[in-house]
Amino acid sequence: MLDVPRLLPARPSLFVDRGDEYRGFNAATRHVFLTGQPGVGKTTAAVEFGYRSAELFPDGQLYYDLGGSTRAPATPAEVLQHFLELLGVAKPPEREQQMGNVFRSATRDRRMLIVLDDADTMAQVRALLPSSESCKVIVTSRKQLMFDTGTFREIVLEPLADDHALALVSTLSEKDGLAAEPGVGTLLTRCGGLPLALELAANRLRRRSVPALVARIDAALEVVDQLLDLSYQELTPDEQRAYRVLGRHFGPEFGAEVAAAMLGVPDAEDLLEALAEANLLRRLGDRYGFHSLIGAHARRSEDEPGAAGRAIDWYLRRAVGLAKVITRRWWAADIFTQVPRLFDGEGAVPRALAEFKLEGTNMLAAVLAAEELSADDVIPAFCEALWAWYYNTDRNDDMITTHRLGAAAALRLGDKKVAMRMHNEIGTRHEKLREFAEARAQFERSLVLAEEIQDVLGQESNLEWLGIVSDGLGDHDTALDFFDRSRVFAEQVPDPDRRERALMLLRMHTGRVQTKTGAVDQALANLRQAETYFETTGDAVNTGRVKENLSRILPPTQARPLLERAVELFTQAHARSLLADGLVSLARLVDPDTALVLRRRAAAIYRELGEFPLAEELG
Template sequence: MQLRVLGPIEITHEDRRLDIPGLRARTVLAILAANRGRAVQVEDLIDTVWDGHPPSTARSQIQICVSQLRRLLGEVGRKDALETRFGGYLLRLAPTELDAGRFELLVAESRHLGGEGQVAEAVARLRAADALWYGATLAGVPGEPVEAWRRGLDERRGAAVEERIRLELTLGRHDELVGELEALIARHPLRERLHAHLMLALYRADRQADALKAYRRARALFVEELGMEPSAELGRLERAILSRAPQLDLPATPAASPVTPPVAATGPASPGAHGPDVPHQLPGDLADFTGRQKLVGEIRDLLTAEADPGHRGFAPLAVITGPGGAGKTSLAVHVAHSLVDRFPDGQLYANLGGPSPSPERPAEVLDRFLRALGVAGPAIPDNLTERIGLYRSRLAGRRVLILLDNAADETQVAPLLPNTDGCAVIVTSRARLGTLAGSHEVDVDALTPEQSVALLHQIVGDRIAAEPVQADELARLCGWLPLALRIAGARLASRPHWRVSRLVDRLRDQSQLLDELVHRDLCIRTTIGLSYHSLPERSRRLLRRLALLDCEDFPLWVTAPLLDEPPSVLEDLLEQLVDVRLLEAHGHPQSGSTRYRLHDLVRVFARERLLAEEPAGERETLVRHVLGAWLAVAEEAHRREYGGDFTIVHGAAARWPVPRTVTDGLLGRPMDWLELERRNLVSAVRQADALGLDELCWDLAFTLVTLFEARSYFDEWAETADIALSATRRSGNRRGEGITLHSLGAMHMFLRDPGQAERMFTAALRILRPLGERHGVALVERNLAYLNRLRGDDRAALRGYEAALAGLGSVGDLVGRAHVLVSIAGIRLEQGDPAAAQALLGEALTICRDAGARRVEAQVLHRLGELYLRSGELRRAEESFQGTLDIVRAASDRTGEAYALHGLGVVYGRDGRLAKARAMLTRARQIAGQVVERVVEAQALYELSQLPDRDRAEAADQLRRAADIFGELQARVWHARALRALADVSG
């Protein structure tokens, strides 16, 4: 916690500033701070606040102010700092908790160092003391006691500045001081020591005439303003300058005691003449640093490990990389503070300004570092190479920790690295610095959800624990990014009347999200914007357009519709975005391809830039291109799985022409690609609906049935079909509506809800027949025939299959015909005509193998297995079922696997291999239950009950469960068979 008065009064805690409510509270706090450690009577507070004219409620208002201040101090864990004492109040602060106290400590340290001859270090302390001012002292706070403290602080600041300039003159920095002195005199014209310092600086800069003019200006000013001559000391300095007195020259050794010129005869310190200077430049550590313990240990171990013999002369180098706001600096500073004792010769720090428009130049940083290491200004070379050499010489034999924050690239860092293994370096950067020799890279990303909530609790307190669900949601909306979490936490901490849920509600609006993640000088938009604006225009354009992709992650090829560039150029642009951590990249374990991902907050930023910089018409065109590309590849995946545009109907939506070389690379295993991109494809259906692209919406949704049916993704099937149905009905797209109704019917058919399936199919026919949609009608007729067969109405089923066969033949759907032939073969087999069944299956198998339709081939082989099973050809049946199993397992078709295992289980049971039969049937039942394939589940239960070594009680239970399922499915033949078997077992 810091109480700051060297500017407008404020309380800060780490990187946030607390609001002090109202002028009265600020005045009370200022008076208490001026008297820190001593009690101030309430009457004195009242007199100061109301300037001797208090209202009758003054005492109670003072109490309110004190309560408000206690609450603020309590938020930073220092409620005990404000005590009630002897009719008044006492503010108890450590010197380091008040910036005015730190000022006094630095001045005292400087005085001690100067007395020890460590002049450069004394100067550094005084510069640090002056840097504590951030505005007019106690600006805006009234009252004579406050004014008296303000005058005292300003006077001590002036004296410290004068002393610092005196010391710098002893170091030979006269050329650098002239401009500063002239500016100081303009602000403080009556401070005589400043005039004396300017005269001496000008004289030592070989500007004797200017030094005498400076005296004459000072004399005229004093006479005009005060009616008196300047002091005799200033007159003696003028005469010494006129006579070029030797005592004005720089002597060989520095003076230890502070004396006023011209008596001060001092000279520059030689490097190391009075022992090494010890810089302490690290920023403050975070009291609420949370998580990252494994990384902290990893970096500490690296920086403190003994150097291998082969690495002597190389300082250990840890490079912490990560996106803006990920907490790289916090981690680096925390580790550095934990290692201070291991590096007793000091710590150097520089913010290199990486992604900013004007990053620090190595030469400028080296200048500051060399001064901190005790090198006098005139001794610092102008040449960069010479500065590097001097810097490394100064570090030789020392143990110094160097923290280089926010590096832009390797060329900015390399000149700042020491060449001694006694030192150590921590670098933070948004870019990956892979070419720094001997570096150990540590990647920092978002926190875990648990760490995120813990950080919020550290900042906000018990309100986080009181609303755990909302706290989790708040962490998610912040993307688990430390900077965003700190901003959100600071907003809640500064608004104690807000519930966590209120901020969550405000953050849920994506269009306002970045506006909400702002707290004083902390801003997520600015942090991301630094990286964005550092990029070339082509990279910025790609980032903006990536916001059009409504998907969790994406492959390289999807960016082609967004930017008309060759794949190699697109990959380079993506990797450039990865380098500056605006994009994340990872390899997919199954496909081996690279996937890219936008962090949620970067996506919001990119969308803002998209809306601001890209015309609306261009945005809509780009989205159409992307969605057309998804449809084109999904369509090609179905085509390669089925050998052509079989068993499917497509619409007229425009496809984006994905090159054949790309689809060949993607679709070596079509079903695996559909599985890999499942979430993105479902998102594309949603996005098409949101943009009113109904034709594309229904076409893509229907194409995805290829995956949903094979792998039992019934939730996604239902969602995408419902979306497509709503989209087509809104737009009056009757053909799309009819095809989507057919899709929903097929889904209910697979879910064994024949009643709902029939209603959907019937509705689809009412729409598709008048439109003359022969292909769609034929597919519906095929599925209605299956429902009739499931009910045991083989005559109606055959009529439906014959109609479907004719319709599919008329549109050239060969694989669709093969599928119907398999179904008809099943009926012929049930009717006791194995020869007819075998002929039909032979025709279907030829079609499938010619087309390369492996999935339907598996169905043909399964039906052949049933045929061989009926004829007692167990070896051929086993071969057919095993062939089915090989195909469906290669395609990860779980439904097909259940059917194949069931067939093998029946074969093993008939062949007397009862252990294998039981294992196969049990596994078939388990898989069927998982994929909701209830026919196979019930049939497996039935076959288990028929094994010769069955337990009768267990068999009865299996038959009861099988009969229940068959009854629910209206599978009358199987239902009757299960009931008869149950009666036999029970009897």
């Protein structure tokens, strides 16, 4: 969490004009929609306005590139999760609507500026608006979005007037007396007042005269492409190839490692810096990205067969190596036997999660690009690699999108084992959202495939999950029957460690259901065995779950220390929904004053998770 988040990109080094537009921004009582033609400087203006008005928003500035010009625009859930973490909500709720509720609650008493850059749709924007009148939002978009005029003030950025355009070119080109050079008026006219075109022209003027440049460009509507053509011609052959190849990257930004993989070179740093010096790439910290118009020009240049495929392969192998750090589950795709864990030792899991977060948009875009290229052998493996990250960070929409593509690709390939895995993983997401009917349909479909190929792990897992779904629906007898059937296959798992863990999970699930059916002695035996196992293996969350289940069937004098320990474990693991439930249970066993403190703490957590009815019940 940042005490006062200041997330705006670096302030523009040179900014001219836009005084009227800035006054319009200040005069707006609520939110602002910046629009204008491509290359007119919408993002630059939004960032500059944010810096100029910083004192008006003492609680900070939030910024997000919504990716409306890319293949994979950001989902509202992805943006909300990012914002909530910055605002101190360590584990946002699972559903987008709940995230929105928490976001609006978290910003209610704050004075903040929120910049939503390159919006794709108004629905995307609407889900990200705060309810507080003390917050202001700037939205930019290349598209003409339909917005509520009572909420938004539209500000149209026009091309720069000639005097401001001349000031921009003179400063950037570092040419004194530029106004007196012959042809400068023609140059400004042909650049059409577009800051992007003017910046490209200024870069060219460092090495040639105004008349020489004017002779190479003509119509204003085509000036950006013509200037980009000139920039491209002045690159070395290796730099030209880098421009063409990197233009095939499908995400909004990228690092040097994937650039090297796309180019087939050991180190791409010099090429990236050369393109940045030519104003063809933007530096984004230690990463790079194309302006949407420049990227489109790069893609229209000579074709580079295989460039996108090499990027897809790099992201897939990266995702596999990261997945093997954060989970020890079994895999269906062969690539998991070929790629090692990326990190080991202390801090490996946080490093892997941080990289998943950094590259998540690119990995989703890689899956969509693989679908466009009909790379059916790649898509299911990608889905498997992304599952644990999606599941643990509640990226519901992304998981459903990728895994449905993965299941279809697996069936086209005739790979029933991978298709089985896809439907199983889709089912886990629906179960977590308590969408039990859809979850059951997915597990049943996966089970049929597992039975057809006689896959032991697949049958064990799907029967276990069907039991969990039945328990969620309140059908305890059916749940126990599914757990018994799952146990038969768990005992057949060849790997002893995996077999023991599967059996202990089933003991925990069975014991939990038995506490509800009144089979106290059986529940106690199952839960005690599971407790010992999870404590021995250092599984904090499942140890806490078992202790809470035990507390329901033991006398208060024994239940209280179990619940106190469960609360400690959930706190350590940042398992907030479990923590809130444990606090409520513990509150029933302590004195009234302590109970009040525990209930208030639980209510605060429920509010963070968007579970407002539960919070209201606690007062």
